[in-house]
Amino acid sequence: MTTYTLTPQEREAAQENFRRRDRADALLQNTGGGVSASRLHAYAQGMLTGDTQNIEAALDKDAALRAAYRTMVRDAALFILPEAMAASSDALPVRETRGCKVSLKPSRAEKTQLYLIVELGDTTKGEPSTLAVCGADNRTHQIALPPSRGGIIQVIVERDSDIVRLLRDPKSEAYLR
Amino acid sequence: MKRIAVHVATTGGPVLIQRITPEYAPQSMMCLGRSSDVLPISGDYDDFVKPGSGVIVREFGPFEEDAFRLDVSGPIGAGRSWQLGVFTAHAIEHTDGFSLCDPEDADIVLWMTGMVNYDLHVRAVDHIAEKVQASRKDFALWQGAGRKVFAVVPKGNNHNELLGAGLPEGVRILAVGAIEDALAALNLTYAPTKTADNGEIPWHRQAGLGLFALVAAAFAVIVFNLLQPEPGAPGPATPVVGAPGALTTEVPLPLPGVAEEDVFAEDGSDDVELSLILSAGEDDEPVFGFGDHLEFTLELNRDAWLNCFYYQADGKVVQLYPNPFVEEIFRFEANIVYEMPSEEFFPFRLRFAPPAGEEAVVCFASEDDLTEDLPEVMRGNSTEPLPPIYAVDIARIFHAVGGEALAVDELVFMVEP
DSSP states (O other): OOOOOOOHHHHHHHHHHHHHHHHHHHHTTTOOTTOOHHHHHHHHTTOOOSOOHHHHHHHHHOHHHHHHHHHHHHHHOSEEEOOOBOSSSSSOOEEEETTEEEEEEEOSSOTTEEEEEEEESOOTTOOOOEEEEEOTTOOEEEEEOOOOBTTEEEEEEETTSHHHHHHHOTTOEEEEO | OEEEEEEEEETTEEEEEEEEEEOSSSSOEEEETTSSOBOTTHHHHHHHHSBTTBSHHHHHOOOSSOOEEEEESSOOOSSSTTHHHHHHHHHHHHSTTEEEOOGGGOSEEEEEOOEEOTTOBEEOOSOHHHHHHHTHHHHHHHHHTTOEEEEEEETTHHHHHHHTTTOOTTOEEEEESBHHHHHHHTTOOOOOOSOOTTSSOOHHHHTOSSHHHHHHHOEEEEEBOOEEEOTTSSOOSOOOOOOSSOOEEEEEOOOSOBOOOOTTSOTTOTTOOOOEEEEOSSOSSOEEETTOBOOEEEEESSOBEEEEEEEOTBSOEEEEESOTTOSOOOOBOTTOOEEESBTTTBOOOEEEOSSOEEEEEEEEEESSOOGGGSOGGGSSOOOSOOOHHHHTTHHHHHHHHHTTSEEEEEEEEEEEO
16 A cells, blocks of 8 residues: 655645536536546646647537636636726727736737737746636637746737737636636 | 848858847847747847846947847757847947848848857857858858858857868958957947946947057056076077066057958958957967966968067066067968967967966067068067067057058967966
8 A cells, every 4th residue: 555645735735626626527517528627627727738629629619618618717827817908999908917917019020910918026826827818708719928037928929819809808808827 | 321131150051130120028039030939049139138138238228119029030049159140230220321131132241150248259159160061052142142241250269160161262251359340340330328337438339349449449457477488499489587576557458359351342352451360279268377388370361471479467578479589580371370389480489487367469460561660679689578668559659650551469368377
């Protein structure tokens, strides 16, 4: 018999993980689309490697699965940025929450591109590696983020990309995880 | 408008710097082919730009934006050999009358590799031969299109490696010790817009970009020292005994030299300026121990006469070449790497002895034999130290008799126990 002693922190992390898995199972009781709760949970946490096309296809078809997925993404988020603030409909939105700010700035070099800038004031929660944005229909788009430099993450995105479209939608919610 | 195509030499081939755009963003980025693909070295480029860690904003700023997007035609891997090309590209963009362009539209094409440190010295890099090999097709294309092509590398070992790498005929070489050398060769200047912490304009900006302006402006403190003859050797240039109590003085010294050339001159022009390069092998700042022998190489781009001086750590200056051990003074030929010592050209050996400290060899190359125009004590007839009144004024004396048809280079090294 093998025994393993958990530290209090490990015990707490494991309990939280099981709680999330249980919650995911509950969320998926009436849906699933051929996607297991554990795979969707891993996908939501950005821990799933390999082929994810079947998950994305299932999310595209199944509204209930998307709702479950959004809940999982929200659970896994280090920062939740609920709504966009913009001075006008043409202006680029800024999202801000305690310890974090996400903004878009135009590129002078390429008019079709924008700088997506994540400013981290609080790094005690860890460093995000993915930005996911969920729209009102729970459709989610996400992009991988490079490591921060001096508390700033900067990537270039296309102005007409889904992630920008969703970030400009005041009804969408953004998650950094 | 002078149009210059700047390429970063990589082992995967030359990478064109397509454009540099100031951006209202917190970080500078290096992007691939005007796309949103950001190169892995982008963070290093940001460090190179930022004030504090880098030199671009310090040298060319302040800017309203303080960040740049630099687009390149291909990937650049790890390392910092891109810095010489990137700095030069920023200087081009910052200078009126110059612009970056594609090689098809260029007056000249630059192929550059070298690291640039915080003091704007150009440092050696690896893989020179591989980079040349990977660029052969491009060299042929550029030359076939009638472009003037320059390979710009750090002076010293990289220069020697380039000479041995089989560079295509017709590709000119610029070997540079400091960023000023590269910019001076391109006639690039930029105004000093910022001051150092002490409120003074940094030396590398005061000095202007002409080599002779540098010579006139720069001063180095030389601590007097001792150079002893090798027992049994053909003899020392100057068997001098240092005076007790080191004497310190300020002696005008040239800053690191450059193979200067008017890069925009028409082919076949006689306007190519004389240049001289001294090298002590792989190390830019070599260290010698007591008992070691002084060895270095020198190379000229045009036939020239030579005068060399040894600045000892004890403050004395002795004439290294010519000296009484040299039976015949002759004109050195262009594009030959001369070794010191050598039986034919430098028939003497020098051995290092106490005290320790920084010492230097400074050589002046001239197209005319200046011997008769120099003071008697500087005609190589003695191994005694120069009288201080001459020792502190060597550069000015040579400029007075040699005018601007003069090339200067120095080799600075440490002598340790």
